[in-house]
Amino acid sequence: MSSTRKLTRLNPKLGKKTIYKLNSFPRTPVNTTKELFSRTELELVECCNFKVETARNIQKRAAKWIVPEFVSVLDMMTENNSPFLATSLKGLDEALSGGIPFSSITELVGPTRSGKTQLCLTLSMLTTLPETMGGLGGGVCYIDTERSFNADRLIVIAENRFPQYFGKDERGQANLDKMTSSIHKMDITSSKELTKRLDELQEFIIENDVKLLIVDSIGSLVRKEYQNPVKKCGWGGPLMERNDILLQQASKLKYLAESFRIPVVVTNQVITRNRSETVLPRECFRPIKKSREEGPEVTAALGNTWAHSVTTRIMMNKFHIRNLSNLKFTILNDLFPPNLQELTIVKSPIAANITIYYTIENEGIVEFVYSENIEKEDKRQQEEEIGPMEETDKSDAVPSQSLDKKKRKSDVAEWFISALWA
Amino acid sequence: MSARLVSSLNLRPSTRTKLQKAGFQTVKDLQETTPIELSKEIGISNNEALNILQQIKKNKVTSISASEALQQERKLCPISTSCEAMDQMLGGRGVPVGKITEFCGAPGMGKTQLGMQLCVNVQIPQNLSGPEGEAIFIDTEGSFIAQRAAEIARATINKLNENSVTECDPPMNFDIVMSKIYVSKVHNCDELIALIKVLDEFLQEHPRVKLLVIDSIAFHFRQQFDDMALRTRLLNGLAQDLNKFAQSYELAVVLFNQMTTKFIISGKYNLKDQAALVPALGESWGHQCTNRIVLYWRNEIRCAQLVKSPSLQETTVHYQINSTGVRDYQADSLNSKRRWEELYDI
Numbered sequence: 001m002s003s004t005r006k007l008t009r010l011n012p013k014l015g016k017k018t019i020y021k022l023n024s025f026p027r028t029p030v031n032t033t034k035e036l037f038s039r040t041e042l043e044l045v046e047c048c049n050f051k052v053e054t055a056r057n058i059q060k061r062a063a064k065w066i067v068p069e070f071v072s073v074l075d076m077m078t079e080n081n082s083p084f085l086a087t088s089l090k091g092l093d094e095a096l097s098g099g100i101p102f103s104s105i106t107e108l109v110g111p112t113r114s115g116k117t118q119l120c121l122t123l124s125m126l127t128t129l130p131e132t133m134g135g136l137g138g139g140v141c142y143i144d145t146e147r148s149f150n151a152d153r154l155i156v157i158a159e160n161r162f163p164q165y166f167g168k169d170e171r172g173q174a175n176l177d178k179m180t181s182s183i184h185k186m187d188i189t190s191s192k193e194l195t196k197r198l199d200e201l202q203e204f205i206i207e208n209d210v211k212l213l214i215v216d217s218i219g220s221l222v223r224k225e226y227q228n229p230v231k232k233c234g235w236g237g238p239l240m241e242r243n244d245i246l247l248q249q250a251s252k253l254k255y256l257a258e259s260f261r262i263p264v265v266v267t268n269q270v271i272t273r274n275r276s277e278t279v280l281p282r283e284c285f286r287p288i289k290k291s292r293e294e295g296p297e298v299t300a301a302l303g304n305t306w307a308h309s310v311t312t313r314i315m316m317n318k319f320h321i322r323n324l325s326n327l328k329f330t331i332l333n334d335l336f337p338p339n340l341q342e343l344t345i346v347k348s349p350i351a352a353n354i355t356i357y358y359t360i361e362n363e364g365i366v367e368f369v370y371s372e373n374i375e376k377e378d379k380r381q382q383e384e385e386i387g388p389m390e391e392t393d394k395s396d397a398v399p400s401q402s403l404d405k406k407k408r409k410s411d412v413a414e415w416f417i418s419a420l421w422a
Numbered sequence: 423m424s425a426r427l428v429s430s431l432n433l434r435p436s437t438r439t440k441l442q443k444a445g446f447q448t449v450k451d452l453q454e455t456t457p458i459e460l461s462k463e464i465g466i467s468n469n470e471a472l473n474i475l476q477q478i479k480k481n482k483v484t485s486i487s488a489s490e491a492l493q494q495e496r497k498l499c500p501i502s503t504s505c506e507a508m509d510q511m512l513g514g515r516g517v518p519v520g521k522i523t524e525f526c527g528a529p530g531m532g533k534t535q536l537g538m539q540l541c542v543n544v545q546i547p548q549n550l551s552g553p554e555g556e557a558i559f560i561d562t563e564g565s566f567i568a569q570r571a572a573e574i575a576r577a578t579i580n581k582l583n584e585n586s587v588t589e590c591d592p593p594m595n596f597d598i599v600m601s602k603i604y605v606s607k608v609h610n611c612d613e614l615i616a617l618i619k620v621l622d623e624f625l626q627e628h629p630r631v632k633l634l635v636i637d638s639i640a641f642h643f644r645q646q647f648d649d650m651a652l653r654t655r656l657l658n659g660l661a662q663d664l665n666k667f668a669q670s671y672e673l674a675v676v677l678f679n680q681m682t683t684k685f686i687i688s689g690k691y692n693l694k695d696q697a698a699l700v701p702a703l704g705e706s707w708g709h710q711c712t713n714r715i716v717l718y719w720r721n722e723i724r725c726a727q728l729v730k731s732p733s734l735q736e737t738t739v740h741y742q743i744n745s746t747g748v749r750d751y752q753a754d755s756l757n758s759k760r761r762w763e764e765l766y767d768i
């Protein structure tokens with residue numbers, strides 16, 4: 001992302017003499033806008049013998065050349081009509097007012113097997129769908145640092161989710177081909193390589209009409225390369241170096257997201273640290289687990305500096321009702337499937353900190369909705385109790401007792417959620 | 423006066439032809455449209471449309487009689503944060519004009535939210551004792567989302583509508599509010615410095631701007647600086663310019679800063695090193711702003727602490743962020759949480 005420009009291109013406005021003077025700036029010549037703006041007015045005056053006025057004018061001229069424009073929010077709103085990528089998780093989309101936001105970085109944080117890659121694959125598939133089906137009708141650039149990308153899985157997700165569109169017939173197969181050929185995987189093995197790739201990505205994005213950029217995962221490389229920076233080498237060098245790499249990558253990702261108006265999704269791992277041994281300050285996010293809980297604390301890897309760089313952060317985790325054994329909610333237990341997971345928006349400029357529940361199925365990530373489940377459960381019980389009823393008198397034949405129970409159950413579910421997350 | 427011809431307005435030639443082609447002949451024809459309608463119909467930007475419509479308005483009400491002193495006072499009207507406790511902490515009525523105020527906070531504390539809220543609140547009209555100004559938002563992190571700003575604006579306008587009893591006219595128009603927040607997204611340090619260098623021109627063209635937000639000052643200055651002395655120099659230069667703007671244009675300058683982990687190495691006999699979360703950019707930067715507020719979580723409540731101020735008492739207040747924006751903390755929700763915890767001994 002070298003947005004710096006050669007000053008010689010400003011020649012007609014600055015004049016040859018000025019440019020010559022700047023070039024002969026002692027020790028470090030001033031050739032580019034970047035170099036010009038890392039000098040203060042005073043330095044220019046002293047080192048090049050400019051008058052104060054001249055120095056100011058030079059910087060102003062160059063500044064006008066590179067400053068980004070002001071846009072009113074009104075214009076921003078009319079410009080981009082659907083700046084979100086729907087995730088197909090209804091609760092999440094609603095909270096984020098449509099889905100994963102464009103033009104910014106969204107981070108998925110979670111332990112292994114929490115479904116980060118599954119969600120990435122689902123999102124990739126959705127992005128390639130035509131707009132009429134809620135997709136973006138574009139390509140995907142999938143940067144894989146952990147070798148977790150799995151094309152077979154991608155196809156399974158697609159076929160199960162849209163059995164019509166990706167059917168066994170000719171058209172279905174053609175659609176499938178189109179989908180797989182617009183998802184581009186890149187294997188990357190070092191953080192240096194990642195930085196370099198991000199620099200070169202502009203062309204790739206244009207050529208392949210990329211509408212979604214995924215980095216799975218952002219943390220694994222630097223964490224391998226700078227293993228345990230704190231314990232080994234103290235707080236100094238390596239940790240700063242690691243943060244510097246991360247910040248660079250973050251600003252490159254942001255630049256791509258904004259310039260192409262595409263969503264950028266990155267994944268990140270979690271670290272657990274023992275509460276009693278904590279050297280680092282407490283996680284600055286609202287704690288995911290209740291503070292009174294025992295055991296080690298789970299937080300996102302890569303620390304606070306990186307955390308500032310992501311615009312939206314989503315935590316994915318195992319659902320932990322069973323950990324809270326003293327809860328008197330055993331009745332609810334059999335309503336929850338054993339592979340239930342939860343997903344919390346921990347930071348977003350647009351959404352409150354809400355939690356939704358999901359399971360990983362053949363068709364990718366599927367939201368788990370209580371009320372539906374409770375209804376299903378109730379229907380089943382009802383049928384067991386009195387047997388299936390005639391369609392016609394169904395509405396008034398529902399025994400009041402069952403209605404009560406239904407209401408009570410959904411109330412309990414609601415309480416339960418609000419107690420945990422209010 | 424309504425029979426005044428459109429061609430007599432101060433317009434760009436191309437716009438004038440566009441208007442005439444669309445059949446707008448007299449000012450009266452224009453009075454019936456809204457900015458958005460006009461921009462869509464004749465294919466100009468919303469701002470331009472607004473400009474046209476404002477010219478007409480200005481022509482309508484020409485004389486405002488108010489004493490010089492009163493105007494002066496209004497000019498310096500602080501900008502409310504929509505959280506009364508925080509306004510109190512900042513000196514009574516909100517973020518002061520003519521000074522630099524810095525908010526520091528960990529990710530997700532609501533800095534960007536507060537920035538958007540201020541951009542809306544700066545536009546509260548004078549008859550509702552607001553500053554009635556415009557806002558500049560410089561976004562370095564890419565977290566300004568128009569939809570969220572719209573949501574906050576709608577909620578704020580609704581609240582004002584509820585409170586104003588006499589008005590039959592809505593006190594603030596949503597479209598106008600949205601068109602008076604000017605956003606610039608800067609992608610690196612040079613662009614930020616360049617922008618500040620030419621900002622006075624923009625401020626001259628938009629004399630009603632009363633608020634300048636930079637979210638965040640830290641992001642681009644935290645990377646790729648091998649030469650820390652250079653960084654300090656550049657930051658000092660920036661602070662000087664901002665101070666100048668704050669005073670000569672009577673702006674409230676609001677900066678957001680990130681937090682960084684500071685390590686205190688405690689010698690080899692101590693087993694544990696200490697670490698603390700402190701505002702980023704170092705200590706010399708800390709001297710540059712007039713007021714500094716740190717935002718943090720305590721027991722699941724958002725807190726704001728005034729840590730530096732030349733004249734105000736250093737206090738801590740609570741606030742919250744909900745779908746409507748920044749608000750006072752309601753003890754209610756805490757109580758209900760307690761009740762839950764008792765009931766189900768979580």
Ligand SMILES: Nc1ncnc2c1ncn2[C@@H]1O[C@H](COP(=O)(O)OP(=O)(O)OP(=O)(O)O)[C@@H](O)[C@H]1O
Pocket residue numbers: 307308309310345346347348349350351352353527528529530531532533534535536563565680743744745746
């Ligand atoms: N619609 C909403 N309803 C309720 N709360 C919301 C809403 N939108 C945002 N929030 C709250 O604001 C938080 C985000 O705040 P914000 O984006 O201002 O953080 P920030 O301090 O700017 O962080 P960073 O340092 O990373 O930029 C969310 O995590 C959420 O708690």
Ligand SMILES: [Mg+2]
Pocket residue numbers: 533534563565637
């Ligand atoms: Mg922010």
